Amino acid sequence: MTDRLTIRRPDDWHVHLRDGAMLGHVAKYTAAQFARAIIMPNLSPPVTTAKEGAAYRDRIRAAVPGMDFTPLIVAYLTDHSDPDEMARGHAEGVFTAAKLYPAHATTGSAHGVTDIAKIMPVLERMAEIGMPLLIHGEVTDHDVDIFDREAVFIDRTLKGLVRDLPELKIVFEHITTSEAVDFVKAAPANVAATITPQHLHINRNAMLVGGIRPHAYCLPVAKREAHRLAVRAAAVSGSPKFFLGTDSAPHAVHTKEAACGCAGIFNAPFALESYIAVFDEEGALDKFEGFASEHGPNFYGLPLNGGTVTLERGETVVPDRCGEVVPFHAGETLGWRLA
Ligand code: DOR
Ligand code: ZN
Numbered sequence: 001m002t003d004r005l006t007i008r009r010p011d012d013w014h015v016h017l018r019d020g021a022m023l024g025h026v027a028k029y030t031a032a033q034f035a036r037a038i039i040m041p042n043l044s045p046p047v048t049t050a051k052e053g054a055a056y057r058d059r060i061r062a063a064v065p066g067m068d069f070t071p072l073i074v075a076y077l078t079d080h081s082d083p084d085e086m087a088r089g090h091a092e093g094v095f096t097a098a099k100l101y102p103a104h105a106t107t108g109s110a111h112g113v114t115d116i117a118k119i120m121p122v123l124e125r126m127a128e129i130g131m132p133l134l135i136h137g138e139v140t141d142h143d144v145d146i147f148d149r150e151a152v153f154i155d156r157t158l159k160g161l162v163r164d165l166p167e168l169k170i171v172f173e174h175i176t177t178s179e180a181v182d183f184v185k186a187a188p189a190n191v192a193a194t195i196t197p198q199h200l201h202i203n204r205n206a207m208l209v210g211g212i213r214p215h216a217y218c219l220p221v222a223k224r225e226a227h228r229l230a231v232r233a234a235a236v237s238g239s240p241k242f243f244l245g246t247d248s249a250p251h252a253v254h255t256k257e258a259a260c261g262c263a264g265i266f267n268a269p270f271a272l273e274s275y276i277a278v279f280d281e282e283g284a285l286d287k288f289e290g291f292a293s294e295h296g297p298n299f300y301g302l303p304l305n306g307g308t309v310t311l312e313r314g315e316t317v318v319p320d321r322c323g324e325v326v327p328f329h330a331g332e333t334l335g336w337r338l339a
Pocket of ligand 2: 014015016040247249
């Protein structure tokens with residue numbers, strides 16, 4: 001039995017660090033676990049220009065003084081995004097990628113894209129310059145059931161996009177369904193996906209059985225068990241198309257425990273301990289380094305990190321609170337710890 005695992009330093013390819021006091025509180029958790037992270041731009045107002053991106057990068061760096069951590073900034077696409085601004089931000093090294101939020105799909109997406117046709121000039125330019133498109137893949141149509149919104153997005157939007165822009169690098173973020181797994185596997189090598197710890201650990205029962213549990217609610221919402229198993233199989237498969245992206249999304253406890261609670265699971269403090277438990281349960285510890293530390297940078301065309309982290313078998317007791325935020329696995333004991 002493997003009791004200790006040393007891997008190249010990992011990265012988080014999808015995280016929400018917020019701004020202001022919340023940034024000051026949560027950034028250290030991500031910086032303690034990961035060398036780099038793709039920082040989501042759904043602030044209020046969103047990060048849309050290279051100037052705003054550079055300023056946000058500075059605020060993140062200032063929030064983790066002395067820590068060896070590189071924030072990778074992402075542009076938030078709107079109906080009015082300018083191809084030149086995106087290309088300039090990318091050329092200046094400010095924008096690593098751009099994020100497509102369908103308008104009103106999730107937290108902070110009110111300024112998102114209402115129709116993908118409106119941003120085709122931006123996407124064509126991104127394809128030309130090799131700038132990845134990160135997608136929140138859910139339709140927002142009121143007639144589509146929330147548990148079906150990811151699968152319907154594949155049919156209504158993603159298939160056409162991959163067909164029309166075959167050169168565009170696409171990351172299908174936080175996938176939750178067997179349909180998404182199958183789509184990504186069958187797509188060309190320039191289409192990949194991130195996978196969160198929560199979608200490996202929980203199905204929709206966690207949210208709804210025995211009472212309504214707001215801390216298990218995120219978007220895309222956890223699906224039924226067959227989907228969780230498909231996503232787990234993809235994560236541990238060793239395929240370079242699947243990599244680590246926590247989607248850690250902190251909300252103060254009173255905004256989750258409310259009549260209309262916010263979507264988002266805060267998993268940053270124990271993300272690696274959470275992920276490795278899954279690889280251990282699946283008998284796939286040998287695939288963990290690829291998922292956590294190699295597939296992401298290889299997809300983005302960035303160097304692998306130097307340095308290592310070691311995880312070992314042993315108890316990690318997850319507290320009920322980290323400040324004003326309830327962490328994923330609150331009150332549980334995980335079977336691995338950072339050495
Ligand atoms: O659960 C989520 N929370 N999903 C998202 O897409 C956004 C995120 C947030 O920003 O809170
Ligand atoms: Zn997210």
